[in-house]
Amino acid sequence: MTLTLPTPRITDAESVPALRWGVIGVGIAGSFVAALHAHTPQRAVAVTSLRPERAAAFAAKHGIATVHPTVDALVADPDIDAVYVATPHPLHHAQALAAIAHGKHVLIEKPIAMSAAEAREITGAGRRAGVLVMEAMWTRYLPQSDIVRQVIADGLIGDVHLVQADFGFVAPPDPAHRLWDPKLGGGALLDAGVYPISFASSVLGAPIAIHAIGATLPNGVDTRAHMAISYSGGGVSLLSTSLETILPIEAQVMGTKGRLKVLSPFFGPTGVEVAVGQFTDVEVATWRDERYPGMYDAMCGEAIAFASYVQDKRTESPLHPHAEVVAVMATIDEVRAQLAAASTPRGA
Numbered sequence: 263m264t265l266t267l268p269t270p271r272i273t274d275a276e277s278v279p280a281l282r283w284g285v286i287g288v289g290i291a292g293s294f295v296a297a298l299h300a301h302t303p304q305r306a307v308a309v310t311s312l313r314p315e316r317a318a319a320f321a322a323k324h325g326i327a328t329v330h331p332t333v334d335a336l337v338a339d340p341d342i343d344a345v346y347v348a349t350p351h352p353l354h355h356a357q358a359l360a361a362i363a364h365g366k367h368v369l370i371e372k373p374i375a376m377s378a379a380e381a382r383e384i385t386g387a388g389r390r391a392g393v394l395v396m397e398a399m400w401t402r403y404l405p406q407s408d409i410v411r412q413v414i415a416d417g418l419i420g421d422v423h424l425v426q427a428d429f430g431f432v433a434p435p436d437p438a439h440r441l442w443d444p445k446l447g448g449g450a451l452l453d454a455g456v457y458p459i460s461f462a463s464s465v466l467g468a469p470i471a472i473h474a475i476g477a478t479l480p481n482g483v484d485t486r487a488h489m490a491i492s493y494s495g496g497g498v499s500l501l502s503t504s505l506e507t508i509l510p511i512e513a514q515v516m517g518t519k520g521r522l523k524v525l526s527p528f529f530g531p532t533g534v535e536v537a538v539g540q541f542t543d544v545e546v547a548t549w550r551d552e553r554y555p556g557m558y559d560a561m562c563g564e565a566i567a568f569a570s571y572v573q574d575k576r577t578e579s580p581l582h583p584h585a586e587v588v589a590v591m592a593t594i595d596e597v598r599a600q601l602a603a604a605s606t607p608r609g610a
């Protein structure tokens with residue numbers, strides 16, 4: 263028997279409403295807007311940033327008509343349907359709430375906020391206002407993630423017992439960079455760790471117990487975190503993140519009949535390898551995502567999903583419900599607390 267993988271279900275970019283997007287920030291937002299404009303009818307129509315000259319250059323590069331001087335002006339723009347928040351994490355909470363207060367749908371870069379409490383406030387405000395709030399956890403909206411969901415739901419790898427996932431790299435220490443600055447939400451967990459934690463959550467649900475070890479700088483920025491997490495269904499995850507270690511950036515799910523691996527770097531469009539059987543009696547099938555030349559082109563997937571949810575008048579993503587977004591932030595809160603407690607000098 264030949265092992266065949268499920269076909270990913272991909273929403274046609276032309277089948278969803280073309281939203282008018284307002285963009286806050288011009289860092290990763292450049293990749294997002296380029297992907298929108300290259301692969302969908304979605305359009306960025308306004309932008310704002312901290313430095314007006316950066317916003318103006320961004321607008322010229324991407325053919326964006328309006329540059330707003332402030333976030334307040336952008337969220338009040340009546341010609342915008344959705345706001346994309348792509349600023350350092352500590353700004354997400356206030357900027358998302360401002361967009362929601364003006365009745366805008368809002369896509370917020372990962373992590374949605376700095377804590378579960380902030381995430382709860384944002385998602386609650388969105389629900390009350392009747393607008394869509396979505397974390398830009400773009401991995402969820404990749405075709406390979408649809409294959410993973412189907413492989414697990416179809417029982418191809420049996421009952422799932424273990425998830426292993428990691429995201430670590432070596433970032434040159436730079437106190438001015440947002441990765442290293444606590445005021446800008448620095449640390450491995452919030453920037454990279456959110457991906458393996460969210461992946462494990464998508465497979466195993468909400469944690470019941472978390473054990474974390476790692477390393478933290480004196481200013482509180484975590485540089486390494488290793489987590490063993492258990493879940494009510496009996497599953498366990500082993501997760502790692504780092505700013506100073508080269509990790510494989512893979513995600514694996516192991517069950518009673520086989521295992522699957524999301525190829526490196528698993529957070530972006532790569533592929534899925536499924537192996538059924540054990541020892542020398544193993545069948546392997548691989549699916550690769552070869553749709554686009556560049557990794558970030560696949561960011562268009564989350565925007566297409568977002569527009570389809572707006573069309574369906576949803577206030578949350580069915581692939582990433584608010585309760586789960588909050589639970590992932592609660593996991594990060596707990597891991598950060600355990601690392602901070604472990605690094606507190608005795609008697610301090």
Ligand SMILES: NC(=O)c1ccc[n+]([C@@H]2O[C@H](COP(=O)([O-])OP(=O)(O)OC[C@H]3O[C@@H](n4cnc5c(N)ncnc54)[C@H](OP(=O)(O)O)[C@@H]3O)[C@@H](O)[C@H]2O)c1
Binds near residue numbers: 314351440
């Ligand atoms: N999905 C992904 O693959 C991905 C990849 C990278 C980052 N991210 C996430 O995206 C977010 C931004 O990261 P980044 O790498 O783009 O950071 P970045 O390169 O530092 O860019 C941040 C942007 O925010 C702007 N900004 C800062 N303060 C602002 C304020 N008060 N009002 C308006 N704009 C302000 C900055 O403006 P100026 O340029 O004008 O100074 C800059 O353009 C983070 O939450 C990160 O986790 C996601």
